[in-house]
Amino acid sequence: METPRIAQILDDMGTILEVQGENPFRCRAYHNAAQALQSLPSDLTEMIADGSLTEVPGIGETLYAKIVQLATTGRLPAYEKLRAETPPGLLALLRVPGVGPKKIKALHEALDIQSLADLRAAAQAGQIAKVKGFGAKTEANILEGIGFLETTGGRILQNEALALVAPILEFVRAQKGVIRAEVCGSLRRRAETIGDLDVLFSSKEPGPVFDAFVTLPQVAKVLGHGTTKASVLLPGFKTDQFVQCDLRGVADDQFAFALHYFTGSKAHNIGMRRRALARGYSLNEYALTGVKDESKTLPCRDEAELFEAMGLEYIPPELREDAGEFEAAENGSLPKLIEYSDLTGTFHCHSDWSDGEATLEEMAEGARELGMQYLGIGDHSRSLAMARGLTIDRVHDQWAKIDALNAKFGGQFRLFKGTECDILGDGSLDFPDDVLAGFDYVVASVHSRFKMSRDEMTARIIRAISNPHVTMLGHATGRLLLSRAPYEVDLDAVIEAAAKHRTMIEINASPYRLDMDSVHCRRARKKGVTIVINPDAHSVAGLKDLSYGVGVARRAWLTRDDVFNTAPLAEVARRLEILKGKGD
C-alpha cells in the first residue's frame, strides 16, 4: 500500500478513536504518526528494509508494526474493526465548524445521527437544542456551519490567498498606531494550498483597528469581533465561495512570540513549546515565562531572538513542519535556503508559437525586465494539436527566429531553444532523436492518457527520461491543485531513474501545479538529482510564478547549489552543452 494512503488510515484511526472518546493522547499518537509518514526522508519500503523507520520520532513499537502490516499486506484488522464500529458518514461531521469529536459522540448517542444529512434534519427539526449540553445557539450554529461547508470549497491556492490578503495587510499597516504587521499562517510557510488568511499587527491600542477591519467594504460577514482578534469572511474567486480572514493584535513586545505562534505549523509550535519546557520556560503567543518563577521572562524583539533563546539557529517559516528542523537548527546544519534573487533565468516557457499569449520578443523582454540572463522557450510538440504543438517544420522556423533574436541581444541575454516534448503513451517522445538533438534543452511531459496503471505510467516516464536527449522532466505528476488528482506514478522509482540518467526534475512553479512537491524534491536532492525551477509561463506575467516555485524549493530544504537555474548564463550554457551528449 502507498504511503499517503497509510498516513490517511492512521489519521482516520486517530479520529475514530477521538469520536469513541479514547484517551486524547493515544488519539494524537495516531495523528502524529500520520504526519510523520507524510514527510519521510525516503521511500517507506526502503526505510522499512534498512530499519530507519524505527528511528522516526512519533513512530513507536505499536504503530511501527501497524505501518509495516499496511505496507506489506495492505490490510490492518485493527482499522477494519474501528471502521465496522463507526457509521461511514460520521467522520464527515467533523468538517462542520464548531462540531468536534465530543459533540459527534453525544449526538450519535442521543439522536442516532450518522451523517451530515441526519445532522441537518435534526437541527431543522429542533431536536439538537434538546440534547443535554446543547442549546438553541449551538443548533443554529450547526445549521450555519453546514451551509458554510457547502459554499466554501475549503482551501484556496496561494495566488488567490495573496491577492485577497495583500490589500488587508496594506490597510492594517496604514492604521493609526500600528507598529508592525505581517501575514502569518500557512501562507507565510508557503504551503501548497491555504485554508484561511492570518494577519498579525502590533499596537498600543489595537481596538480601533479591529473596528475598522470588520467594516471594510469587501467583508461579507463578521464571524467574531473582540479586543484581541477579529474574524471575517471575504468573497473568494469562485462564486459563492468565502475565505476566512483572522486579524490579531498584540503589544509590540509580544509581536515576535505572536508572529512565531500564528505562523505555525501546529506541529512545529508543539515542538517549540516542548523545547521551552525542557529549558524551564513556558512559551505562549505572548511571552517566554519561567515555569518555576513567573516573574522571570525572556524578552525577544524578533523571531531570531526567540530561536536563539531556545538554543536554535533561525528556522525559516518554510521549514517549520516538525520535519527535522529542530535537530538541524540545534547542531547548526540548517541549509542556507535558495532565494528568489538566486535565480538567473528559467526554462519551460510558452510563446504564441503554441498556446502562449506573448511573442518570443515579448517573453524575452519580460524576462530581461525581471533581471534574468536567459529564458528557455519550451513550446508544445506536434502531438498536442489542441495547444498548437509545433510541427518539425515550425520547430526549424522557430530556431531561425531565436537565432536572429539572440544575434540582436549580442550576448547580453539568450533565448534557449527548447521544447516541452510530449511523452507518448509508450514512453517514446513526440519528436525523433535527430530533431531532439537540435534543441538546447528538452523538457519531457505527460499530457495524455492519465488513467494508466501505476506500473505502466512509471515505466512510461522512466523510458522517456532515460532518453539522453531529455534534459528535464516536466510536471512530474500532472496534478492540478484542488481540481485534478495526480496520475498514478511511483515517484521514488522516477527519482532513481532521473539520478541514474542525469535528468533534472522540474519544480513546476505554476500555483495551480507546484509539481513535483517539496517532499519528493527533498528526496530527489538526497539521491543527487538536480532540480530546476520553471514557471510553465503562458504569458509575460506568468514568469513571476517562479516565486511559488522558490517556495516549494525552500520547503524542500534546497540551497542555491541544488537548483540548476541559479548559475550564470555562461555556466548554464556550458552545462546544457555537456548534458546534450550525456550517455549512460
Next chain:
DNA sequence: GCCGTTTTCGGCCCGACTGTTTTCAGTCG
C-alpha cells in the same frame, strides 16, 4: 500510543472564545 538532561511511569502545548453553564467543557488555531 509515545517517550526520557525529573527516563520505564506518568506525563503529554497553550490560550481565546463560545455556549451552556453557575464553574466548565468543547472547539479552534
